[in-house]
Amino acid sequence: MSTLCVRFLLPPMYEAAVPRLLALLGEFSPVVEALPPDAALVDVRGAMRYFRRDAVELASVIRVRALAHHGVDCVIGAGPGPMLARMAVRGAAPGVTLAVGSGPDAVAEFLGPKPVAELPGVGRATARTLCEYGLDSIGKVAAAPLSTLQRLVGARAGRELHEAANGIDRTRVVPNAAARSLAAERPFPRDELNPARHRRALLSLTEELGARMRDEDQVCRSLTLTVRYADRSTTTRTRTLPEPTAHSCALTGSAYRMYEALGLQRARVRGISLRAEGLGPAEQAAHQLMFDPVDDRARRIEAVADRARAKFGPGAIVPGTLAA
Numbered sequence: 001m002s003t004l005c006v007r008f009l010l011p012p013m014y015e016a017a018v019p020r021l022l023a024l025l026g027e028f029s030p031v032v033e034a035l036p037p038d039a040a041l042v043d044v045r046g047a048m049r050y051f052r053r054d055a056v057e058l059a060s061v062i063r064v065r066a067l068a069h070h071g072v073d074c075v076i077g078a079g080p081g082p083m084l085a086r087m088a089v090r091g092a093a094p095g096v097t098l099a100v101g102s103g104p105d106a107v108a109e110f111l112g113p114k115p116v117a118e119l120p121g122v123g124r125a126t127a128r129t130l131c132e133y134g135l136d137s138i139g140k141v142a143a144a145p146l147s148t149l150q151r152l153v154g155a156r157a158g159r160e161l162h163e164a165a166n167g168i169d170r171t172r173v174v175p176n177a178a179a180r181s182l183a184a185e186r187p188f189p190r191d192e193l194n195p196a197r198h199r200r201a202l203l204s205l206t207e208e209l210g211a212r213m214r215d216e217d218q219v220c221r222s223l224t225l226t227v228r229y230a231d232r233s234t235t236t237r238t239r240t241l242p243e244p245t246a247h248s249c250a251l252t253g254s255a256y257r258m259y260e261a262l263g264l265q266r267a268r269v270r271g272i273s274l275r276a277e278g279l280g281p282a283e284q285a286a287h288q289l290m291f292d293p294v295d296d297r298a299r300r301i302e303a304v305a306d307r308a309r310a311k312f313g314p315g316a317i318v319p320g321t322l323a324a
Contacts (some may be wrong), residue, residue: 001055001099002048003173005077005085006062007039009094017070018183024065028058033173036181037275039089041082043173059097081169083120084110090118107167112139119164126153126161141165182220184208185273191230192269202255204322205274210248211314213276214306219244221278223251225258230268237262244280249298251276 008021022040025032028051031043044058051058059076066072077088079100084107092098100110116138117127129152135141141149142165150158163170186201202225213220224238237258241250255274305317 001078001080001102002043002045003079003082003085004042004044004055004059004062005035005039005079005082005089006042006059007075007089007092008066009073009075010038017072021066021070021072024069025062027065028062031173031175033175035086036277037183041085041173043175056097056099063095063097080107080167082171082173083164083169084167086120087111087114087118104167108139108142111142111165111167112137114138116141116165119161121157121160121164126157129153138165180279181275181277182209182212182279183273183275184212185271187271188269193266195264198259198264198269198272199256200321201272202259202274203252203319205272206251206255207248207319207322209274209276210246210251210302211306211309213246213279214282214302215310217282218279219246219282220251220276221280222276223254223258224275224277225255226273226275227259227262227264227267227269228271228273230270232270235262238277244278246282247299248302 006025008018010017018034018036018038022032022034025040025042029042029044029047031046033041035041044055047058048054051061053061055078059078063074063076066074073094075089075092075094076097077085077090077092077100078097079085079088080102084100088098088100088110100106114137115127116122116130116136117124119138119141122130130136130141133152135144135152141161144162146158146162149162152158153161184205186205188197188201192198209220220241221244222238222240224236226234226236228234239254239258241254245251308316
């Protein structure tokens with residue numbers, strides 16, 4: 001076992017703690033890959049030699065430090081590679097590390113009884129096709145001839161499926177991988193009923209996320225809104241944007257529409273969080289040109305404001321609604 005998959009059991013509205021938790025993992029190994037919104041892969045081959053502990057013992061130390069320093073519990077899966085570690089974490093319980101051995105027999109014992117749909121890369125259509133031919137478990141897929149799988153799902157997909165079912169994992173933990181999402185949150189000091197304050201929080205969130213994405217030359221493809229209520233229940237909605245963007249006005253408009261669609265009226269809101277998902281390089285994003293000079297003017301003003309914030313601090317220029 002050389003790979004850990006750590007999933008942090010974050011309370012609602014606590015996603016801002018993720019960078020600190022990733023830094024904690026970095027104390028054990030420099031090879032850490034974030035899996036937004038609340039998990040990470042850690043290659044502990046070097047850590048096992050350095051600390052003279054096996055992967056399960058290192059997992060126990062990580063769990064204790066996360067609880068002691070950040071008050072966050074976690075579930076951990078351990079395996080010889082990223083695929084098995086990610087599958088193991090799904091069945092892990094708090095306080096116990098679910099470990100998959102490196103030997104062929106241990107891998108087959110772990111994978112064999114599982115439904116074929118649990119294999120990475122197997123979607124609903126592929127799973128339905130395999131089940132129609134009686135290949136409803138990973139063990140049966142592993143035992144099937146490669147040529148049969150390739151006739152069912154295609155040459156390349158069949159080869160990848162055969163390897164995954166037999167525990168062959170060619171993926172690696174990629175350190176400092178580009179983030180696939182950015183999150184920000186705004187808790188209220190007391191239960192908030194005023195829709196105007198809800199919208200003000202949304203404006204603050206979209207301004208923050210937009211500035212962070214533009215600073216990193218990224219754009220997002222969708223937004224996820226999470227509203228937490230006084231009874232600790234939450235509502236989550238996701239909306240795909242018309243085009244990938246980091247433009248604050250576009251993000252704000254989409255966030256407002258998601259909020260209005262909830263019809264909260266007199267809901268007692270404890271906090272609001274917003275996550276920008278599907279991040280990608282801004283240089284590869286297409287922008288629909290418009291004849292409206294207002295949009296072009298807003299983007300030029302935004303660029304000037306970004307330069308001012310970079311020089312004088314994030315609070316140098318803010319929307320008038322947030323200045324009060």
